[in-house]
Amino acid sequence: MDYSKLGPLREALTEAARTDESNAERAVERFVELRPGHADTLKARQHHLISGRRGTGKSTLLHVVRVHLRESGAQVAVIDMEKFKNRPFPDVLIEILIKLLDEIRPSVHLGRSLMGDLRLRRQFKATRRELSQMLNDPQAWNKQMTRSRQRSKSSNVSGKGSFRASHHGAGAEAGGEAARTTRAADSMTETAAFEEAKIERLQQLASRLSDELTTLVRQSAGDRAAVFIDDFYYVRLADQPEVLDYLKTVAKGTGIWLKVGGVGERMRPFRDGDPAIGMQPNQDIHPLPIDVTLDDFGTAQRFLERMLDGVIQPLGLTTAQLFTETARSRMVLACGGAVARDYITLTGSALDAAVERLNKKQAPSLSTLVNIQAEDVNSAASRRMNKKEDEELNLDAGDDASRLRERWRDICDFVREQGDTAFVLIRQKDLDEGSWGSEIRQLENLRLLHRIRETVPNTPNWRGVKCVVYMVDLGQLTVKRLQKGIPAFWERTSDFDRLRRAEWVYGPEWRTKLQVAPKPTRTIAGTSASESELESEEPAIPMLFDDPAELDELEGGAGGATGT
Numbered sequence: 001m002d003y004s005k006l007g008p009l010r011e012a013l014t015e016a017a018r019t020d021e022s023n024a025e026r027a028v029e030r031f032v033e034l035r036p037g038h039a040d041t042l043k044a045r046q047h048h049l050i051s052g053r054r055g056t057g058k059s060t061l062l063h064v065v066r067v068h069l070r071e072s073g074a075q076v077a078v079i080d081m082e083k084f085k086n087r088p089f090p091d092v093l094i095e096i097l098i099k100l101l102d103e104i105r106p107s108v109h110l111g112r113s114l115m116g117d118l119r120l121r122r123q124f125k126a127t128r129r130e131l132s133q134m135l136n137d138p139q140a141w142n143k144q145m146t147r148s149r150q151r152s153k154s155s156n157v158s159g160k161g162s163f164r165a166s167h168h169g170a171g172a173e174a175g176g177e178a179a180r181t182t183r184a185a186d187s188m189t190e191t192a193a194f195e196e197a198k199i200e201r202l203q204q205l206a207s208r209l210s211d212e213l214t215t216l217v218r219q220s221a222g223d224r225a226a227v228f229i230d231d232f233y234y235v236r237l238a239d240q241p242e243v244l245d246y247l248k249t250v251a252k253g254t255g256i257w258l259k260v261g262g263v264g265e266r267m268r269p270f271r272d273g274d275p276a277i278g279m280q281p282n283q284d285i286h287p288l289p290i291d292v293t294l295d296d297f298g299t300a301q302r303f304l305e306r307m308l309d310g311v312i313q314p315l316g317l318t319t320a321q322l323f324t325e326t327a328r329s330r331m332v333l334a335c336g337g338a339v340a341r342d343y344i345t346l347t348g349s350a351l352d353a354a355v356e357r358l359n360k361k362q363a364p365s366l367s368t369l370v371n372i373q374a375e376d377v378n379s380a381a382s383r384r385m386n387k388k389e390d391e392e393l394n395l396d397a398g399d400d401a402s403r404l405r406e407r408w409r410d411i412c413d414f415v416r417e418q419g420d421t422a423f424v425l426i427r428q429k430d431l432d433e434g435s436w437g438s439e440i441r442q443l444e445n446l447r448l449l450h451r452i453r454e455t456v457p458n459t460p461n462w463r464g465v466k467c468v469v470y471m472v473d474l475g476q477l478t479v480k481r482l483q484k485g486i487p488a489f490w491e492r493t494s495d496f497d498r499l500r501r502a503e504w505v506y507g508p509e510w511r512t513k514l515q516v517a518p519k520p521t522r523t524i525a526g527t528s529a530s531e532s533e534l535e536s537e538e539p540a541i542p543m544l545f546d547d548p549a550e551l552d553e554l555e556g557g558a559g560g561a562t563g564t
Contacts, residue, residue: 001322004366006355008315013348016311017341018059030310031064034290034303034338039065045224047248047257047285051264053445054396055341056290058261062228065259073221077103078228081262085234090199092235093243094135097209097250101128104225106216117219123212130205140197147190202246210250217255225256233266233396241271241278248279263396264289265438265445292338294471295453297490300338301328307340308347322347323372330377333486334474336450347372349380378474378482385475388448396446400439407439408448412476414510418503419541420481422474424449425457425505427551428466436508440470448473452489457502465548469499503543507551510544517542 001009015026033039034057042048042065052058066076077100084095106120217225227247235243247258258279260269269285270278279285292300305319305328312322323331327350335342353376358364389408394401415421431437443449452469456462474482489496507513545551 001317001370002366003364003368003370005315005317006351006370009312009317009351010348012311012315013344013351017344017348027060028064028067030307031060032303032307032310034292035299038288038290039068041288042259043069045255045257047251047279048259048288049267049269049279049281049285050259050261050288050290051267052261052290053336053339053447054263054392055339055447056292057338057340058290059230060340061290062230062259062261066226066228069222069226075104075217075220075222075225076228077225079103079230081229081231081234086236088139089236089239089242090202090246091135092239093202093246094131094198096229096243096247098128098131098135100227101131104216106219120212120215120219124216127205127209127212134198134201137198149189206246206250210252210254213250213254213256223255225254226259227251227256228259228261230261232260232262236398237266237268240268244269244279244285245277248284258285260285263445264291265442266396266398293451294333294337294490295451296337297332300335301332303338304332304335304340304343308343311344321371324374326374327372327377329488329490330374330474333450333471334377334381336447336471336473339447342447346377346380346384349383350376353377353379353383378477378479381474383475385473388446388473388475393446393448397442400442404439404442404446407436408443410508411443411449411506412472414506415472415504416478417510417514418544420478421504422471422477422481422486423452423499423501423504424470424472425455425467425499425501426470427505427548428454428468430507430551431468444470448476452499453496455496455500457505458497458500459502459543459546461547462502462505467505502545503541505545505551507545513544513550514542517544 038061042050042061050058050061062078066078069076079096079099081096084092087095101124106117106124213225217223232240244258244260250256251258260267268278270276270280281287292303294300308319308322312318319328331343331346331350334346350372351370354370354372355364357373357376358368358370364370389405393405393408397404411424415424426437426440427434431440440449444451449470449472452471454466454468456465457467471486487495487498489499
């Protein structure tokens with residue numbers, strides 16, 4: 001690449017780093033589907049839970065599906081939950097409902113439907129006003145109800161009389177009437193005081209809101225509506241089941257389908273109980289994971305390079321021209337798989353590192369050729385590390401940030417102690433059941449640990465025990481480790497076998513085990529020629545967990561990382 005294209009390239013990379021309303025049209029034009037069929041699946045009449053690490057393209061995918069649905073005449077609402085982060089429940093739910101009503105306003109058509117359209121629009125406006133008022137009200141307030149009852153009764157008494165008198169043939173007659181009315185009245189007043197919570201008022205509104213949405217879908221050109229809720233993990237974990245439970249109730253039978261996206265380990269769509277709360281995966285909502293990890297290295301690399309080509313082709317550039325061959329694979333490793341946003345931002349940072357490298361030799365001219373080498377990628381990953389450890393971890397992990405940071409640093413200490421490696425093995429049982437296993441999964445979603453694949457350590461005591469191989473983020477590796485190189489585990493089985501070292505199995509009590517561990521008697525397991533050649537390259541390290549049962553024995557006290 002000529003140095004003269006540096007400015008336009010940086011501008012293009014900056015604009016492509018994040019998909020929002022300002023660049024959604026361009027994002028749709030250059031959209032590359034990670035796995036064929038995802039977009040069509042999301043258009044189906046079904047609730048979906050889209051999960052993936054940050055930056056994997058969830059927002060772009062939602063934008064593309066939104067465009068396709070609108071072209072078919074369907075009503076579509078897009079709700080970005082980042083705008084409502086840290087809102088308490090049920091205020092966050094009210095915010096969603098208000099945004100929903102703003103996004104899918106009823107249309108007014110001339111003709112027979114005019115009066116019905118106007119009536120529905122008035123109903124929507126009234127509901128929105130009620131929600132807005134509710135949002136500003138306190139979470140609960142005291143109310144007093146008074147009921148009065150009056151009762152009255154009356155009685156009438158009347159009489160009539162006459163008499164006739166005669167004397168010597170002459171007579172006279174006289175008569176009269178008398179009446180009396182009496183009335184009595186009593187009254188009774190009943191007064192009751194009670195507290196009404198905001199969520200109770202919302203529940204009373206649910207049926208009316210559902211009826212209005214049903215009418216909206218029935219009167220629209222399409223036969224359905226879709227509500228895209230992006231970055232749902234910004235809703236507090238404890239509140240997520242309640243939010244989805246209410247939305248499920250309102251949407252039921254209306255023709256509205258929910259498409260909820262977020263980071264997998266930061267989403268809790270369902271809470272079991274009596275009654276159960278939320279939307280149960282595979283029952284109420286269909287999971288759609290879109291992650292491609294280092295296990296499918298080839299798919300990840302093809303996707304990332306096609307995606308970047310769509311960004312830089314207007315400048316007359318291709319990925320092959322921009323990177324050296326080694327740098328191309330190093331970029332995929334640095335991203336931990338198909339993380340599109342990381343790939344774009346790392347390209348920009350690696351480009352800066354390449355320019356700095358050239359400037360150390362001589363001042364470049366407009367015709368100077370610039371390409372990104374593996375060392376530039378390493379430098380960019382290292383610079384990014386502080387941001388990922390501090391800013392992004394605090395942003396994405398919320399209340400768990402401190403605990404996850406402690407676990408991450410403990411793992412980094414472990415890999416440095418165990419031969420300054422780039423890899424760590426975690427027993428599958430600990431990932432599924434261990435008190436600290438969820439922390440490992442969250443570090444994976446935060447792109448600090450990069451999953452490769454399942455394997456079995458290469459020592460007899462570990463035979464049949466499934467483990468997952470992870471690579472720590474490149475930014476955490478030492479220069480010496482990077483200069484030594486990383487086994488091309490994605491190309492050859494023999495290279496992947498080099499990662500199956502039982503010495504690299506991690507457990508929270510590894511420091512205690514290290515103090516009593518015997519001196520290492522081998523460098524690397526295996527008898528193949530390729531492995532034997534590596535004995536001089538890999539340092540001798542102790543096996544801390546010689547038997548998987550040792551991890552079970554320590555599980556009771558393994559809740560947190562142990563510092564020095």
